[in-house]
Amino acid sequence: MVLPFLLALVGCDLDREIEKLLGAIAQTFWELGFERSEDPLLAELTETTGRKVAEVSPRKDMPIKFRVLNTGEVNAVALPNGRIYVFRGMLEASDTEDELAAVLAHEVGHVAGRHSLKQFRLSLGISLLADLLNLNKRGETIQTLAGLAASLYELGYSRQHERDADNYALRLALLAGYDPKGSVALFEKFAKNEGKPARWLIYLSTHPPSTERLERAKRANEDLGRIYPDLPAFAAHAMVAAGYAQRGLYRHAALHYEAAVKLQPSYVPAVLGLAQAREELQEWDEAKKWYERALELEPQNEMARQGLERVKSASQNSAPSALHPAPKQTLALKWLERALSEWEQVERQWAEGQQTAFSATGNAALQVKNLWSQMRSIPLRFGPISITFSQSERRDQRNSDDVFSWRDATRLDNLMRTRDEVAEDCARTLAAFQIAMSEVESVFEDARYATGLWLRALRDWQRLVAHGHNLPQGIVSASDESSRILFRVAVAFERDAMAVRDIERQITRAVSALAEAANLLQRQRSSFVWLAETKLQLARSALQSATADLHSLLSRTKEKRAQVDKALLSAYQTRLSALEMKTPSPSEGKAPAPVVRKVVAYHLRVSEDKVVAVREKTPDIGATALIIAFAKAKRVEPEKLLASVDFGNDWLSKLIGDRAPSGVRVALRWLANAWERDWELAEKREGQQSAQPDGGDTTKDDEQ
Numbered sequence: 166m167v168l169p170f171l172l173a174l175v176g177c178d179l180d181r182e183i184e185k186l187l188g189a190i191a192q193t194f195w196e197l198g199f200e201r202s203e204d205p206l207l208a209e210l211t212e213t214t215g216r217k218v219a220e221v222s223p224r225k226d227m228p229i230k231f232r233v234l235n236t237g238e239v240n241a242v243a244l245p246n247g248r249i250y251v252f253r254g255m256l257e258a259s260d261t262e263d264e265l266a267a268v269l270a271h272e273v274g275h276v277a278g279r280h281s282l283k284q285f286r287l288s289l290g291i292s293l294l295a296d297l298l299n300l301n302k303r304g305e306t307i308q309t310l311a312g313l314a315a316s317l318y319e320l321g322y323s324r325q326h327e328r329d330a331d332n333y334a335l336r337l338a339l340l341a342g343y344d345p346k347g348s349v350a351l352f353e354k355f356a357k358n359e360g361k362p363a364r365w366l367i368y369l370s371t372h373p374p375s376t377e378r379l380e381r382a383k384r385a386n387e388d389l390g391r392i393y394p395d396l397p398a399f400a401a402h403a404m405v406a407a408g409y410a411q412r413g414l415y416r417h418a419a420l421h422y423e424a425a426v427k428l429q430p431s432y433v434p435a436v437l438g439l440a441q442a443r444e445e446l447q448e449w450d451e452a453k454k455w456y457e458r459a460l461e462l463e464p465q466n467e468m469a470r471q472g473l474e475r476v477k478s479a480s481q482n483s484a485p486s487a488l489h490p491a492p493k494q495t496l497a498l499k500w501l502e503r504a505l506s507e508w509e510q511v512e513r514q515w516a517e518g519q520q521t522a523f524s525a526t527g528n529a530a531l532q533v534k535n536l537w538s539q540m541r542s543i544p545l546r547f548g549p550i551s552i553t554f555s556q557s558e559r560r561d562q563r564n565s566d567d568v569f570s571w572r573d574a575t576r577l578d579n580l581m582r583t584r585d586e587v588a589e590d591c592a593r594t595l596a597a598f599q600i601a602m603s604e605v606e607s608v609f610e611d612a613r614y615a616t617g618l619w620l621r622a623l624r625d626w627q628r629l630v631a632h633g634h635n636l637p638q639g640i641v642s643a644s645d646e647s648s649r650i651l652f653r654v655a656v657a658f659e660r661d662a663m664a665v666r667d668i669e670r671q672i673t674r675a676v677s678a679l680a681e682a683a684n685l686l687q688r689q690r691s692s693f694v695w696l697a698e699t700k701l702q703l704a705r706s707a708l709q710s711a712t713a714d715l716h717s718l719l720s721r722t723k724e725k726r727a728q729v730d731k732a733l734l735s736a737y738q739t740r741l742s743a744l745e746m747k748t749p750s751p752s753e754g755k756a757p758a759p760v761v762r763k764v765v766a767y768h769l770r771v772s773e774d775k776v777v778a779v780r781e782k783t784p785d786i787g788a789t790a791l792i793i794a795f796a797k798a799k800r801v802e803p804e805k806l807l808a809s810v811d812f813g814n815d816w817l818s819k820l821i822g823d824r825a826p827s828g829v830r831v832a833l834r835w836l837a838n839a840w841e842r843d844w845e846l847a848e849k850r851e852g853q854q855s856a857q858p859d860g861g862d863t864t865k866d867d868e869q
Contacts, residue, residue, distance in 0.1 A: 665718070
């Protein structure tokens with residue numbers, strides 16, 4: 166009782182020291198058990214997003230650090246010492262930066278709420294924590310901690326802790342300038358995948374039902390004023406709007422600024438922000454109206470005055486001229502119609518194969534979970550074995566010729582060593598199989614995503630060509646090649662589903678034979694030795710067969726990955742080039758519009774000047790984004806990478822190699838989705854304005 170009091174007097178936070186110790190031990194196990202990602206762009210995307218969230222955390226005494234683990238499973242975990250691990254699969258499954266921010270904010274919430282320490286106390290009681298202060302018991306206590314810390318994530322948190330972390334996720338994301346609707350999108354994804362894909366199994370099995378969490382997130386987003394008590398709804402909308410503006414997503418920024426102004430018409434930061442967003446979108450009349458409104462509220466506001474002058478000048482210089490629309494490209498439109506029909510066939514093929522593939526991997530994942538539980542119950546030896554016999558057994562030995570001799574005991578000892586070796590082989594094979602299923606599903610999901618992306622991109626180009634824009638020839642060849650690739654991959658997944666079932670059966674036989682052998686050896690009867698030996702041989706044979714099939718499956722998956730990546734990145738290039746073509750640019754030549762520069766620079770974590778410099782040497786903004794992303798992943802300057810690229814040849818295949826870096830795919834996914842959704846707002850607004858000739862207020866409908 167005296168020692169904690171003395172520690173308190175010298176300023177030592179006992180809880181924090183215990184968290185550090187517990188977290189350090191758990192960290193060792195995590196980093197030994199999982200390979201860290203070496204992808205620099207993936208690490209940068211995680212770090213920059215996580216840092217924004219961590220900076221607004223209410224807990225400042227525990228530094229937050231983020232690491233990416235190189236596995237395709239969808240998961241994230243927070244350790245008590247502030248170390249947060251994000252699986253590569255979680256990043257690859259996130260459609261926007263807001264979704265990842267929701268995940269990281271949830272994990273930061275566990276650290277801020279000290280949930281690990283509270284759960285640890287509930288599991289162990291206070292006695293073990295007190296033993297940490299007892300130097301005589303320190304070694305014994307740390308051994309106990311090591312065993313518990315290694316499996317801490319399996320214990321999970323209480324439902325109340327999870328609710329608290331979800332509340333933190335909404336609050337911290339909002340304060341960091343992210344849209345709290347990222348939590349809604351995330352929980353919708355989790356609810357959709359519950360009980361299905363294997364790569365989601367770990368996360369979904371250690372968290373509460375997603376439907377309950379989804380409903381809470383939806384209710385919170387109905388009124389942003391509910392999320393943070395000290396932040397009224399109008400200020401919350403303005404904060405989210407500023408975050409969108411920083412990313413170059415000015416339509417979403419304008420949407421939230423309008424909501425803020427509607428709630429508080431005299432809130433100058435929202436009025437000024439709305440004027441700036443409309444100016445960036447080159448909506449001069451709207452920008453002028455809101456700059457004037459800002460000056461009415463604050464006549465001395467210099468930013469509003471300068472903005473109004475810029476808008477008046479730009480409006481005069483961009484007076485509409487009599488333009489004659491270019492004629493439609495009939496041949497291009499016919500090709501686009503045919504191409505869309507072919508892509509719809511590919512999409513149908515994927516829809517048919519999805520149930521087969523996910524059924525096989527999902528069932529296998531559940532079986533792997535059961536096998537892990539069975540493996541944990543198998544008795545393994547950690548020290549020398551001693552053979553003892555009961556009195557009745559000694560009488561049996563005297564009357565039997567089949568008694569244990571020195572050689573028999575040695576044979577039993579060797580078999581027990583073999584049992585442990587087979588158990589290790591089973592554990593490695595189970596882990597490899599789990600990773601393989603995650604990789605198979607990752608390729609499958611990327612292929613499905615690429616199919617949908619191509620359909621959206623070609624429909625965009627169909628509208629652009631109908632308005633007189635030229636269809637780049639490269640899109641034709643890229644679309645044809647991608648559709649062939651993805652159709653072949655879709656058909657091949659049926660074979661992979663059969664392979665997954667075969668491997669699952671073989672591993673199940675191996676674990677069952679191992680468990681039977683362990684049970685026989687535990688009885689230590691000479692009459693069972695030969696049967697145990699047979700069971701161990703069966704287990705090894707099944708493992709060898711499973712390992713060979715697993716290598717074959719991974720080899721085929723690796724080949725598909727390179728093909729799918731090419732189709733996916735071609736789709737990104739096509740989609741981004743269409744979005745660039747839709748964006749009006751006041752400049753001539755290849756210089757991208759300010760909005761384009763902003764959104765691309767932010768999502769690829771480079772300067773706008775870098776985007777402009779690379780765009781001058783590439784065919785379109787899609788190629789620009791690909792070059793910048795690959796340069797960051799390869800740790801070289803874009804100009805150096807450009808020197809080795811020939812856009813006239815198969816340049817994408819040379820860049821991709823065996824597989825595209827995860828950071829490239831994640832960055833382009835966030836960029837394309839964010840930019841596309843911003844344009845969806847514009848198209849929705851145009852549709853509503855055309856339906857309301859009197860120019861009625863559409864703010865409420867847009868917000869919904």
